[in-house]
Amino acid sequence: MRNKQDDPPAAICTNLKKTFNGHTVVNDVSFSIAPGEVYGLLGPNGAGKTTVISMMCGVLPRDAGDISIGGININEGPQARAQIGYVPQEIALYHHLSAQENLNFWAGMYNIPRSETAKRITTTLDLVGLTNRASDRVDEYSGGMQRRLNIAVGLLHQPRLLILDEPTVGVDPQSRNTIMAGVETLHQEGLAVLYTTHYMEEAERLCDRIGIMDEGRLIAEGTRQELVTLTGDDDRIELSFRSTPAGTSANTSEPENSAPRKNPGHDRQKATSQSPQEGSSRFLEKAAQVARETPGTHSAGVTAEGAQVFAKNGRQVLPRLLENLVDAGCPVDGVTVHEPDLEAVFLHLTGKGLRD
Amino acid sequence: MRRLLCVCRNDLRQRIRDRSALLLAFAAPFLVSAIIGMALSGAEEFSTTLAVADLDRSPVSSEFLSLLQSEGLSNVLDRVRVYETATDVEQAIADKEEHVGIVVPAGFAAALFHPKEKIEINIIGNTDKTLSTSLATALSEGFAHNARTLTIGLATAQAVSHGKPVEQARLFAALEEGLDSVALRSDFVDGQVKPVEFGAVSMAVLFLFLSSMFGATTILTERQEGTLKRLVASPARPREILGGKLLALYLLGVLQMGIFILMTSLFFAANWGDPLTVAVLTISAAGASLGVSAVILAFSRTEEQARGIGSMIVFTLAIAGGQLTFGAVPDLLQSLASFLPNGQLQEGYLLLMEEGAGGNMKSVIVPLLATSGTAIAGTVTLATRWRKVLLA
Ligand SMILES: Nc1ncnc2c1ncn2[C@@H]1O[C@H](COP(=O)(O)OP(=O)(O)OP(=O)(O)O)[C@@H](O)[C@H]1O
Ligand SMILES: [Mg+2]
Numbered sequence: 032m033r034n035k036q037d038d039p040p041a042a043i044c045t046n047l048k049k050t051f052n053g054h055t056v057v058n059d060v061s062f063s064i065a066p067g068e069v070y071g072l073l074g075p076n077g078a079g080k081t082t083v084i085s086m087m088c089g090v091l092p093r094d095a096g097d098i099s100i101g102g103i104n105i106n107e108g109p110q111a112r113a114q115i116g117y118v119p120q121e122i123a124l125y126h127h128l129s130a131q132e133n134l135n136f137w138a139g140m141y142n143i144p145r146s147e148t149a150k151r152i153t154t155t156l157d158l159v160g161l162t163n164r165a166s167d168r169v170d171e172y173s174g175g176m177q178r179r180l181n182i183a184v185g186l187l188h189q190p191r192l193l194i195l196d197e198p199t200v201g202v203d204p205q206s207r208n209t210i211m212a213g214v215e216t217l218h219q220e221g222l223a224v225l226y227t228t229h230y231m232e233e234a235e236r237l238c239d240r241i242g243i244m245d246e247g248r249l250i251a252e253g254t255r256q257e258l259v260t261l262t263g264d265d266d267r268i269e270l271s272f273r274s275t276p277a278g279t280s281a282n283t284s285e286p287e288n289s290a291p292r293k294n295p296g297h298d299r300q301k302a303t304s305q306s307p308q309e310g311s312s313r314f315l316e317k318a319a320q321v322a323r324e325t326p327g328t329h330s331a332g333v334t335a336e337g338a339q340v341f342a343k344n345g346r347q348v349l350p351r352l353l354e355n356l357v358d359a360g361c362p363v364d365g366v367t368v369h370e371p372d373l374e375a376v377f378l379h380l381t382g383k384g385l386r387d
Numbered sequence: 388m389r390r391l392l393c394v395c396r397n398d399l400r401q402r403i404r405d406r407s408a409l410l411l412a413f414a415a416p417f418l419v420s421a422i423i424g425m426a427l428s429g430a431e432e433f434s435t436t437l438a439v440a441d442l443d444r445s446p447v448s449s450e451f452l453s454l455l456q457s458e459g460l461s462n463v464l465d466r467v468r469v470y471e472t473a474t475d476v477e478q479a480i481a482d483k484e485e486h487v488g489i490v491v492p493a494g495f496a497a498a499l500f501h502p503k504e505k506i507e508i509n510i511i512g513n514t515d516k517t518l519s520t521s522l523a524t525a526l527s528e529g530f531a532h533n534a535r536t537l538t539i540g541l542a543t544a545q546a547v548s549h550g551k552p553v554e555q556a557r558l559f560a561a562l563e564e565g566l567d568s569v570a571l572r573s574d575f576v577d578g579q580v581k582p583v584e585f586g587a588v589s590m591a592v593l594f595l596f597l598s599s600m601f602g603a604t605t606i607l608t609e610r611q612e613g614t615l616k617r618l619v620a621s622p623a624r625p626r627e628i629l630g631g632k633l634l635a636l637y638l639l640g641v642l643q644m645g646i647f648i649l650m651t652s653l654f655f656a657a658n659w660g661d662p663l664t665v666a667v668l669t670i671s672a673a674g675a676s677l678g679v680s681a682v683i684l685a686f687s688r689t690e691e692q693a694r695g696i697g698s699m700i701v702f703t704l705a706i707a708g709g710q711l712t713f714g715a716v717p718d719l720l721q722s723l724a725s726f727l728p729n730g731q732l733q734e735g736y737l738l739l740m741e742e743g744a745g746g747n748m749k750s751v752i753v754p755l756l757a758t759s760g761t762a763i764a765g766t767v768t769l770a771t772r773w774r775k776v777l778l779a
Contacts, residue, residue, distance in 0.1 A: 088620035091779040109622035117620040123613030125397070127404035139393035140621045168404075184617070 038066035039102030041192040041223030042087065047096035049082050057082045058247040060096075064192065064225060069218050071238030072227040073373060078244040080227040081120055084196050087225075088117045101191040113141065116190030120197050122177045123184075126170040130161055130180050133169065134187055141188035151187060159183045159213065175206030182210065186217075193217065194225045199233060211237060231373035241373065245381050259371040262379040265329055266345030266370050268352070271337035272318065273364040318361040325352045337365075345370070390623045394631025395638070402605070402639060411601060412643045416594035417650050435519035436466040438476045438485035438511075445496035451530050455489070463522065473509070480511050486519040487512050489527055499534055506531045584658065587651040588736040592672075592729050593710040595644055599676040600697030602636040603683035606776070607690045619777050629773055633766065636680055640673030660739030661746040668735050668751050668758075675728040675758035678765025679704075685772040704729050731757035 041064040049057040057079045064070040072080045085091035087098050089105055089112055098105040101114040125133050134155060138148040156162045159179040169177060178198065185193055195214070199207045214224060214237050228234055234241050235255055242252040251258055315333040322331035322340045327348040331340040342348045345368040356363050369375070402408045439455060441448045454460070456467045468485065470476045476488035488511035498506045508527040512520030609615040618628050648665065651657040659665045683700060687693035708729035724730030735754030739746040748755070769776070 085616075085779050088616075090616045090619050092774075109624060112620055113622040115620065117617060119613045119616055121613040123617045125401055125614060126612075127401050128397075132400070136393060136397045137617075137621070140390055140618070140623055142389065142622065 038191075040064060040099075041066050041068065041101060042225065043097075043099045044083070044087065045097045047083060047086055047098070048094045049079075049086060049091065050094050056247045057086070060244070060247075060249045062242050062249060062252060064223050065239075066191075067218070067221040067223050068239045069214065069224040069226060069237050071234040071241040072225065072244055073229065073231060073234045073241050073377075074227075074244030075229055077246075078229075079247040080244055081196055082247075083244075084117075084194055084225070084227065088112065088115055088194065090117075113188070114191040116185035116188065116193040118182050118185035118193070118195045118198060120200065122181050124169045124177060124180060127168065129166045129168050130156060130172075130183070131165045133180065133184065137184050137187055143188055151189075155183045155187050158186065158216075160209065175202055175209075178202050178206060178210065179213075182213070190222075192223045192225060196227050197229070198226075199228070199230070231377070235373060243373070243377060243380065245377075250380050251376065255373065258373060258376045262371055262375050265341040265343060266368055267375070268340040268342060268345050268349065269334070269337065269365075269367040269369065270318065270322075270340065270356075270363055271365040272315070273362050314361070317359065318356060321355050321359045321361065322352060325355050328352070388627075390627040391631040391634065394618070394623070394628055395634040398605070398632055398635035399638065402635070408601065408605075412594070412598050412639060413646055416590045416643075416647050419590050419594075435464060435486040435522060436468070436484075437464050437519075437523065438468055438470055438479045438488040440470045440473055440476045440488070440490045442473065442493045443491045443495040444493075447496040447499060447534060448491045451491060451534075454530065455526065460526075473511075476511055487523045489523050506534075583655045584651075584740055585737070587647075587655060587657045588733055588740070589710040591644060591647050591651075591736070592708070592733045593705050594647075595640060595672060595676045595732075596679060596701050596704055596710075596729050598640065598643060599636075599679040600683060600694070600701050602639070602677070602680040603687065603697055604690050604693045606632055606684055607687060607693050610776075611690060615777065616779065625773050625777050628777065629769070633677060633681065633769075637673055637677045640676045641670060644669045644673060658740060658743065659736065660741075660743055664746050664748055664751060665736070665739055667748065668732070668739070668754060671755050671758040671762070672732050674762030675732065678728075678761040678763070681765035681769035684776055685769045688775070709733055728757045728761040 043063040045061045047057050047060040048055065056077075060079070060083055062070070072083065074080050082091065086093040086096075087100070087105070089108070098111075100111045103111040103114065105111045125136070128136070131152060134152045135148065138151060143151055152165075153162070156165050159182060161176060161180060161183065164172065164176065169180065172180065182195065182198060185195070198210055198214075202210065211233065214226065218224060218237070224237075226234070226237055238255070240252065240254055241258060242249050243258070244250065251261060312333065315338055319331040319333055319338045319340075322328055322338065325348065327344070328340050328342045331338060340348075340352065349366065349368065353363055353366070402412075437455065439452060441452055452469065455464065468479075470479065470488075473490045473492075476485075476490055479485045480488050490509040490511065492507050492509060495506065495508065508531055510520060510523050510527060512523070606615070609618075615628075619625070648657075648659055648669065652659060679700060683693050683697045687696050704727055707723050708727045709724045710729065710733060725734065731754040735751040738750050738754075742750055
């Protein structure tokens with residue numbers, strides 16, 4: 032393992048800027064990645080993640096800003112690029128060749144000494160679990176295997192910084208897990224990683240620090256904990272109800288005048304003169320009121336699916352809250368407690384969801 | 388240098404794995420020239436007997452007759468017998484004494500001088516002998532066409548130079564001299580180059596330039612698949628990447644031509660001429676194809692664009708350069724072809740074939756210059772635009 036203290040930062044990007052046809056897609060983006068750190072770039076489609084990476088790898092000329100990789104300015108060219116293991120978003124492999132041949136080619140491109148090449152290839156294939164398919168052609172591989180080989184190519188020359196651009200897009204859950212576990216292993220071994228994704232779970236699981244990008248800007252940066260405090264760190268409790276007194280489900284995704292249900296309260300309530308919607312919203316309002324009055328909660332409101340309640344410590348408040356609701360004649364059907372997450376942070380910062 | 392060779396070797400390996408590329412480069416030209424060879428070499432074994440009657444009895448028509456009886460046509464016209472009247476000819480055909488007949492009607496020569504009047508030569512054919520009939524038709528049409536062009540040209544020239552009416556007798560004299568050089572100047576029947584050899588040369592040149600289009604598209608495919616990006620992100624320098632790729636294309640071009648020349652020599656008994664000169668010309672030819680690849684590449688961003696631009700360039704070259712017309716080209720195209728690298732190349736190979744063992748560099752100096760010039764111009768064009776090709 033490298034001695035991290037003595038190493039220069041794996042990457043420093045300052046004031047990066049890129050404009051396509053008058054449209055600024057990367058706007059004044061600065062961040063740095065410490066040696067051995069896993070840094071996540073989280074942002075929705077079109078945020079500019081790939082554009083940032085392309086500039087770092089020298090694949091795309093930048094309009095402004097500076098980049099250094101492992102202490103070497105990217106303008107130096109080959110030496111700086113040699114520090115990077117670049118894994119593009121798409122599967123960038125030679126499909127007519129075997130895994131072995133693909134890796135052998137890249138070994139030449141990265142000037143790996145011939146005497147070491149065979150050993151390196153074996154180790155790398157081992158790491159991504161493709162050893163027994165080494166001499167099969169890539170076009171005979173499954174999608175997940177191709178993804179793994181795609182990553183292997185980036186690892187072969189033992190880079191200082193591994194850049195993974197959405198490595199789990201279009202991957203089955205099993206391969207996705209393998210890939211993430213692999214990144215965790217590399218992290219433990221001291222490799223610095225730049226990981227872009229629009230899945231917040233991946234960023235949360237893998238990254239030491241996360242930069243949130245939206246519309247070309249880095250709008251927030253920090254550890255998961257630091258980012259989450261941006262929203263205030265309340266848990267969010269989502270409540271849904273078996274039925275409202277109006278006889279309709281509180282879950283609005285159900286058709287409003289659905290066929291008779293096996294619902295004990297159903298016939299009794301049918302006679303009331305309220306319209307179903309009116310009854311439902313009044314019922315939910317009442318539930319929210321009960322929640323607000325329960326000690327330990329901060330606020331509560333009606334949502335499309337039911338009600339939501341914010342509390343400093345959701346799981347502690349929950350038993351009391353449910354008891355109060357039942358007492359008030361609001362039988363709860365489902366409960367989910369959301370601890371504050373990056374999705375909420377993104378929503379808080381941009382007013383929209385990560386994957387809209 | 389290690390990287391350049393790495394790129395080159397990798398590209399070669401991929402092409403060799405790619406069946407469609409292999410087919411295009413190696414199997415297709417051989418198959419097509421085999422087909423053309425068979426079609427044309429039919430003409431070698433093929434021979435026909437001809438009955439001819441000259442009712443015009445003019446200097447022009449007798450020139451036509453002597454042309455039909457000339458040495459040059461003896462390999463396709465087994466026997467030419469002259470009959471007195473059209474009826475005699477018809478009778479001979481009907482009796483199957485002759486395969487096909489030509490009757491030059493009275494007034495044929497006179498009609499030549501009146502552009503609005505139709506020139507007629509009657510072909511008397513036989514339904515079982517369509518090939519003979521088409522041959523007779525082609526010979527007659529060729530003669531009539533050339534004769535008219537020549538007469539009108541001469542008449543105009545003389546009228547202009549003397550400012551007085553043209554004398555027929557003098558014209559005929561001029562015509563007689565001129566006819567030798569125009570009538571049926573055809574690569575099939577006239578020269579020493581065999582039809583199958585002619586077919587082989589045009590196919591070699593055609594497919595060499597066709598591959599230049601596919602060469603450009605393979606590099607753009609890499610762009611689309613993302614491996615080009617990876618190459619650019621590696622420590623390799625742009626010139627190593629492009630250099631390696633161009634070298635691979637070049638070597639494939641040489642290999643493609645080499646194998647083709649070898650195969651046609653072995654299987655079609657084509658005699659390409661002095662081996663050393665043929666080799667030098669081929670090495671330069673592959674360069675020209677590379678130059679065309681480089682130009683297509685320099686101006687395309689995607690595979691589709693390269694196919695569009697490429698097929699436009701390649702087919703224009705092929706038509707204007709004479710690979711699709713088999714020598715039967717109008718004069719304008721003929722002279723255009725000599726300005727094109729592929730036209731020059733075809734000319735060069737044919738020349739070496741004609742000269743046989745006596746051919747040398749001197750005889751193909753212009754084709755050599757044209758092809759290597761194309762190589763240099765194309766590569767320089769690409770070098771000035773490498774960013775457009777390599778960067779995102
Ligand atoms: N070559 C290009 N020409 C024009 N616009 C481009 C080009 N490349 C990217 N863009 C634009 O730049 C913006 C950012 O694209 P980028 O690929 O960096 O986003 P991303 O964050 O990687 O998104 P995704 O999650 O979908 O991969 C997009 O609006 C895209 O349309
Ligand atoms: Mg992207």
